Amino acid sequence: MEDIIFAGSESRKKVNLAEVTLVLDNEDGHMSSEFAEISMTRRLFRTGESEYYLNGTACRRKDLLDLLIDSGLGKEAYSMIGQGEVEKILSSKPEERRVMFEDAAGVLKYKSRKQQSEKKLTETKDNLQRVEDILSELEQQIEPLERQASTAKEYVEKREEYEKLDISLLSFDIDDKHGQWTSKKNKLQTLQATLETKGAQLEKKAFKNKTM
Known part of the structure; x- marks a missing residue:
């Protein structure tokens, strides 16, 4: 070309x-x-x-x-037949003559469009089959994914439960320690008051002994 x-x-x-x-x-x-x-x-x-x-x-x-x-x-353009074409038509095979007459009668264009439509229909069917195959594959993947999601959800729930218990235990431990500290503080204050009282009594006796 x-x-x-x-x-x-x-x-x-x-x-x-x-x-x-x-x-x-x-x-x-x-x-x-x-x-x-x-x-x-x-x-x-x-x-x-x-x-x-x-x-x-x-x-x-x-x-x-x-x-x-x-x-x-x-x-093929058989709607216009030139010199020598008549002999070609007469000597052609029946199938070839049928195509010539269909072209001349304007039927060939409809057959051509029918063939195009059938081709598109076949392609559409093939595409639908591919889509169905993909859907089938996805459906097979859904069940394992659902199991994984269920396991992950259970893990999160157990983790949250553990953290709540851990916080509760820590809070209890703090409260217990605080209670022990308060008790010992009270005892210390009591002992301190007793010591102060005893000290005052000793000082008072010592002062009396000096003045006698």
């Missing part, structure tokens, strides 16, 4: 693409388009890539092919 791209000459530089445009009259609305005139353009680049345009708007190759089928200018 690159051969159709101008390679340049002594007076002109080479170009990187070739472009062709086909203009069709659709005044009678035969083709499924709102335009009275339809232009189809293909640009071929040296890289092998192609761009397609419908009335100047970028489109897919498939969009152009669908319109060409509507116009009777499909891949």
Whole structure:
């Protein structure tokens, strides 16, 4: 295909693409388009890539092919039979003739669309099967995850129970120590008062002995 791209000459530089445009009259609305005139353009680049345009708007190759089928200018274009084509038709196999007549009668476009719909339906079924497989796999994973979640929940509950008991024991220990400290403090105060009393009595006796 690159051969159709101008390679340049002594007076002109080479170009990187070739472009062709086909203009069709659709005044009678035969083709499924709102335009009275339809232009189809293909640009071929040296890289092998192609761009397609419908009335100047970028489109897919498939969009152009669908319109060409509507116009009777499909891949085989048997709606217009040239010289030598009659002999080809007569000598062709029954299956080949059936395709020619379907194309000429405009039936081929509907068969083509039916095939496309069947292909999409098959792809959709395959996608649904993949989704079902994924769901089945996820369902198998749910039960182990639920068990793990239950174990984790039980651990958290036991941990909270342990911490509450630990705090209670610590509080009890503090209260017990405080009670012991208060008791000993009271005893100390009692002993201190007794000592002060005894000391005062001793001082009083000593004073009496000195004065006698």
